[in-house]
Amino acid sequence: MSRSDDTLLLANVSRRGLLKGLAGGSALLLAARWDLALANEKAQFGAGAMPGGWVDSPNVFIHIDPDGLVTIVNNRAEMGQGIRTSLVMVAADELGANWDQVRAEQANADQDKYGNQNTDGSRSMRHWYEPMRRAAAAARLMLEQAAANQWGVPVHEVRAEIHKVVHSASGRELGFGELAKAARELDVPGRDALVLKSDSELRFIGKESGLINGELTSAHPKAIDGEDIVTGKAIFGADVDLEDTLYAVVARPPVYGAKVKSVDDTEALKVAGVKKIIRIEGASQPAAFSPLGGVAVVATNTWAAMEGRRALKIEWDNAPAGDNADYTSEAYRKSLEKAAQYPGKVIRQSGDVEAALKVADKRVSATYYMPHMAQAPMEPPVAVVRIKDGKAEAWAPVQNPRATREGIAGMLEMDLENVIVHQTLLGGGFGRKSKPDFVIEAARVAKAFEGQPVKLQWSREDDIQHAYFHAVSVDHLEAGLDEAGKATSWRHRTLSPSIASLFAPDPRHKAGFELGMGFNTMPFSIPSIRLENPPAPAHVRIGWFRSVYNLPHAWAIQSFAHEMAVAAGKDHRDYVLDLLGPDREVHNLTVGDGWNYGEDPDMHPIDVGRMRRVIERATEEAGWGRKTVKGRGLGLAFHHSFVSYTAIVFDVEVDDKGELTIHRADIAFDCGPQANPERIRSQMEGSCVMGIGIALQSEVSFKDGVAQQSNFDSYLIPRMPDAPKVVRVHLIDNPDGAMGGVGEPGLPPVAPALCNAIYAATGKRIRRLPVGNQLS
């Protein structure tokens, strides 16, 4: 996601300017989507529209040692989605490298060299699949050319095989390693000279392997970091180990925008190992990625720093926080529910909803609530920064290396080229690490210790209480049904604080990219539709959380569609298929969505047929329509997000005491072409579990501006007993479609599907998340 629509717009303009210079070359031999992007103004979409764009030079991404070891640079953040394996695998497959002789190298923050590195929006594979294939195809051609030169034969007589080039006519062959040096000296072939491998020549791309729905099929190619992870050698942010490191923690203002009034650090300084205590000036609002301010305790180890912080006596000044200090979740929910009773800013309109509602045979109305949540990656925010000789060097688990680098440069008033950001593995991201505040904060502390590295560790309490919270939301829907139960009108009011409030004076309305996450892109075919967005102010830092505003939109729309089916006395699946209407492509602009996840709506329209197919597949696999015993039921939900399509069916049971058992989840997913099905499955499985937590457990609530949850004993996330007994992932074979996202689209339909299943099992309708103890 871009920071705001304005940023996105700026990026488009500058990229368009850049492309004028690039558009001279003919590139028509390659994939149509790329041609289109390169050849005309449509490069305002996709990878080309991102800051830094794409790069496909083999010399940037591929290096081959004389002994044949192939190093492939991964320019995206690895946070569990498996991109280090998947993207490297794409290049290795196209190159023809032997997987056992491939290693990955992590790019540091250098968007000029590596292209866009901002790892969010489920974009890595869909934006980098083609550039990486082109880079590898060019490298392969250079190896072939080097061999042909050495043998004095025309290049068309030689052919790259696995890790070697052969001349069949003479039986000669040379390994990639033997050819590497000569190949490197050749000119990089033009894109029009490249021929990508045909599907039948591929070994990894699109091939199923590994664990498929409980069955271990063929072994999957070794995950790049697999062995390091299971042996404890993988390096995450906190594992960076530099000599003379100092350890820091920060006491931050409990209320967003508050500042330190006074500090008594007498006791803290007595803690063995505490070296120094520094006040950090607080960010003014909107905070963007600036540190929150507070008091930093710097010590010889993390424990001493934490003990020192415990001993601080700090008085906070809430005055600069304004009404944030009055922020209380229960009252806020009521205020949004009240605002939802009145018309809001009109986002989309067709027909006359009010008139249609008046004449409706039956009216259905419901209000849904989803609370704030913290991303809570297992690795809390952490960063190491060393300032030395006019340069700042950071080692950190960040999703957006470029923003990290810019933020450090800004904090230290340094030129960008004097800031180096090394990307470590991320112990989970989920959007939290899209915000580099914790690295900039570490840079601020390191400024007081020139020459010495400072490792700034957030505790879990810090992480949960000072998250960039998922927006709280109220969605109010009303529909009119005719005598046959068919929907004639649909009015949806959505209310949430906007992420834009982080970067600009609070707009109190959702930004275009937020509405485009399943609100105005709602695909139902209903004669009268009115979508409104009444205002909702922000009182805490609001930020991206995996799948972002798709969460409340899918939760409300999918729950409500089920309520309509119940009111109509119809089968849920039959009813929603009817609501969707005939297979067709809905162009995003026709529903007021100018964003479309940054993708070209001509290539990625809202495809109702694809939506229908995932619904049919998930319900078929789940045995939809079968008789269930008392207390047991099936629930369905589906959603289109990140230009992919997901449907999920839960089979649940609720006993007399309200104890829920999730017997099974059937997930059907269509992301178009699948680069690495094995990791797509793992993302769907993981999204399912995370979504169960969103439905059942997770909530951060506020009282007087202070988060009321602080650790995993109060902010609950799923544990093994909460997971479904069985998770089945059904990937839709759609190799000719446009590639969609994977990391996020599995999440939005989980909570509504689960709540719909709970209704089917018990007749109890959940309209407020989390479910918590509502079943007992």
Added chain:
Amino acid sequence: MINLTINGQQHELDVPDSMPLLWAIRDVVGMKGTKFGCGISQCGACTVHLNGVAIRSCSTPVSAAKGEITTIEAMADDPVGQKVQQAWLDLGVAQCGYCQGGQIMNATALLKKTPAPETQEIVDAMAGNLCRCGTYNRILAAIERAADTEASS
């Protein structure tokens, strides 16, 4: 001075008695495989073995860590640990991987005590180890696989 035996090696550390074993291992000894996740025994990322029993190093003061401490770094040399690690790789369990060292330590301790656990025993034993990526179904399958290979070897 605190004496710790970690993976068979003696360490003499100048740290307060109250320092949690986690921070002694990470910041003082300098071994990074054991992770910080919550600090209050809620997530299991910091799991190590003390005399063969899985403990939460974030909440165990060094003064209480008497005996043999084993960390994830030593699992490759442990016959059961090795099978667990292999099962993890075979089934592609890890996503981000941050919690997986703790998961493996907990799973290995379980299998050492109960070589052929029932599914419910595994679920109960692993309930204290959080994974935000949501890899629980694969963790469960991997423990069952490791138990099977243990049984057949």
